[in-house]
Amino acid sequence: MENLIEIDNLSFSRSGRLIYDNISLRIQKGKTTAIMGPSGIGKTTMLRLMGGQLKPDSGDIKFKGESIPNMRRKRLFEVRRQMSMLFQSGALFTDMSVFDNIAFPLREHTNLTEDLINTVVQLKLQAVGLRGAAHLMPSELSGGMARRAALARAIALDPELIMYDEPFAGQDPISMGVLVKLIKALNDALKLTSVVVTHDVTEVLTIADYIYILAEKKIIGSGTPAEIKNSDSPLVQQFLQGLADGPVPFHYPAGDIRQAFLGSSL
Amino acid sequence: MNWLASIGALTIAKMGSFGRATLMLLGAIIAKPQFIKNTPLTIMQIYVVGVQSLLIIVVSGLFIGMVMALQGYTILVSYGAEGSLGPMVALSLLRELGPVVTALLFAGRAGSALTAEIGLMKTTEQLSSLEMMAVDPLRRIIAPRFWAGMISMPMLTLIFSAVGILGGHVVGVDWLGVDSGSYWSIMQATVDWDKDVMNGVIKSAVFGFVIVWIATYKGYDSIPTSEGISKATTQTVVYSSLAVLGLDFVLTALMFGIE
Numbered sequence A: 001m002e003n004l005i006e007i008d009n010l011s012f013s014r015s016g017r018l019i020y021d022n023i024s025l026r027i028q029k030g031k032t033t034a035i036m037g038p039s040g041i042g043k044t045t046m047l048r049l050m051g052g053q054l055k056p057d058s059g060d061i062k063f064k065g066e067s068i069p070n071m072r073r074k075r076l077f078e079v080r081r082q083m084s085m086l087f088q089s090g091a092l093f094t095d096m097s098v099f100d101n102i103a104f105p106l107r108e109h110t111n112l113t114e115d116l117i118n119t120v121v122q123l124k125l126q127a128v129g130l131r132g133a134a135h136l137m138p139s140e141l142s143g144g145m146a147r148r149a150a151l152a153r154a155i156a157l158d159p160e161l162i163m164y165d166e167p168f169a170g171q172d173p174i175s176m177g178v179l180v181k182l183i184k185a186l187n188d189a190l191k192l193t194s195v196v197v198t199h200d201v202t203e204v205l206t207i208a209d210y211i212y213i214l215a216e217k218k219i220i221g222s223g224t225p226a227e228i229k230n231s232d233s234p235l236v237q238q239f240l241q242g243l244a245d246g247p248v249p250f251h252y253p254a255g256d257i258r259q260a261f262l263g264s265s266l
Numbered sequence B: 001m002n003w004l005a006s007i008g009a010l011t012i013a014k015m016g017s018f019g020r021a022t023l024m025l026l027g028a029i030i031a032k033p034q035f036i037k038n039t040p041l042t043i044m045q046i047y048v049v050g051v052q053s054l055l056i057i058v059v060s061g062l063f064i065g066m067v068m069a070l071q072g073y074t075i076l077v078s079y080g081a082e083g084s085l086g087p088m089v090a091l092s093l094l095r096e097l098g099p100v101v102t103a104l105l106f107a108g109r110a111g112s113a114l115t116a117e118i119g120l121m122k123t124t125e126q127l128s129s130l131e132m133m134a135v136d137p138l139r140r141i142i143a144p145r146f147w148a149g150m151i152s153m154p155m156l157t158l159i160f161s162a163v164g165i166l167g168g169h170v171v172g173v174d175w176l177g178v179d180s181g182s183y184w185s186i187m188q189a190t191v192d193w194d195k196d197v198m199n200g201v202i203k204s205a206v207f208g209f210v211i212v213w214i215a216t217y218k219g220y221d222s223i224p225t226s227e228g229i230s231k232a233t234t235q236t237v238v239y240s241s242l243a244v245l246g247l248d249f250v251l252t253a254l255m256f257g258i259e
């Protein structure tokens, strides 16, 4: 099986705090890979590393065999045209209509006439069910619609890789269902490779072909959804079942509470 | 010894920050110019930072000119020199008050807005998403705002001074009865194009440069949270006001001080 992205022995720290400690993972071409983990573990950071916005302290990230951290800026910009990222907030440009948002990458990177751009934008909007909302400004969209509009923009240039940063976070059940369906449909119809970063367990188990679970700076489990479900690792099970306490402690490291309340007299 | 260490740490932090600001500026303005793409963006920004600042500039200029005429008249009339009201108002405005007050107002009105806008773009991941779309946010977002500020400031300053001179006329001539002919003719005889008008324009261009640089950098470098943006916005106004006043002294010394 061909890998689109290969991450080897990656370590990364931010403001002196280690976020990844020597991890390796593979993103297979044409598949949907999920990266799961609790909030603040560094999932967004992982996507930024893949997109070349951050450089690892050590280790390598290869996109189609080419090392992203070692690319020159010009080459990196060329490579980024083949990838696309759906940001957690949608990141629509607030000073442009939905139509112009989706036309933006086309106007920047192609020489299409306005007629053709119009056609492409309508098609992309149709794919996410928002053709009627083309004239709206981002502030007039609901959360779910904004994310779909952002998705339309993300696929405007027909990328090979699309990275979703918590696509389901903060969505109502209906838009959640819509997004799950869309991600699946896009992956199948456009032969995309998808990376979905999330902490929503049930949704991921339905769309992912392969899952990595991150915790404590490491990958604590990986496999197909079936393998993950049957994993006997207590860490993985705690995460899947959403148990408050377990191998991942509920409490941020702190002293004994009796000490804090009663002073050192104890 | 702790305070020594913290002075050192502060110096290193400030130096690092200055270095990042310089890199940002170079990245934004030293690149192959893309006139076709960037001209409409710059014009749009001139509208936002320049045209939308016009009202506050015009109103302030008018009142400052009026106050100057009033103050100047009470002093000059005791020497019987109220005929010199025109040059007094014009010179103070063109050389000093025009550039400085416009710059302070510009920092408060346009500088803070630039910082907040860019900071919010960062918070809402718009800058990152430009990067991921292979569009350089320095050239797409920072550069047009930078040029717009540089172009707008001298124009706003000239408008401020012109309106101020008219305000001085309203008070000095129409109200206090200074002769209109002498208001204008002595002003024309005294004001020197290069020395007074152009020096004021140069000052304002320098102030404009510093303000938009600080404002865009503070937005671009802000910590992407609500506190981060509010802090960055405050810093823009404080730093650029101080920079304007400090630079004004240096520039005045260079231009008018040593003959």
Ligand SMILES: Nc1ncnc2c1ncn2[C@@H]1O[C@H](COP(=O)(O)OP(=O)(O)O)[C@@H](O)[C@H]1O
Pocket: A014, A015, A019, A038, A039, A040, A041, A042, A043, A044, A045, A046
């Ligand atoms: N710009 C930044 N500077 C310093 N630390 C950061 C920055 N962005 C995120 N972090 C830290 O890195 C860690 C991982 O963040 P992130 O990748 O956003 O987590 P996740 O997406 O999994 O919730 C967090 O603990 C966060 O505090």
Ligand SMILES: [Mg+2]
Pocket: A043, A044, A045, A088, A165, A166
């Ligand atoms: Mg995140």
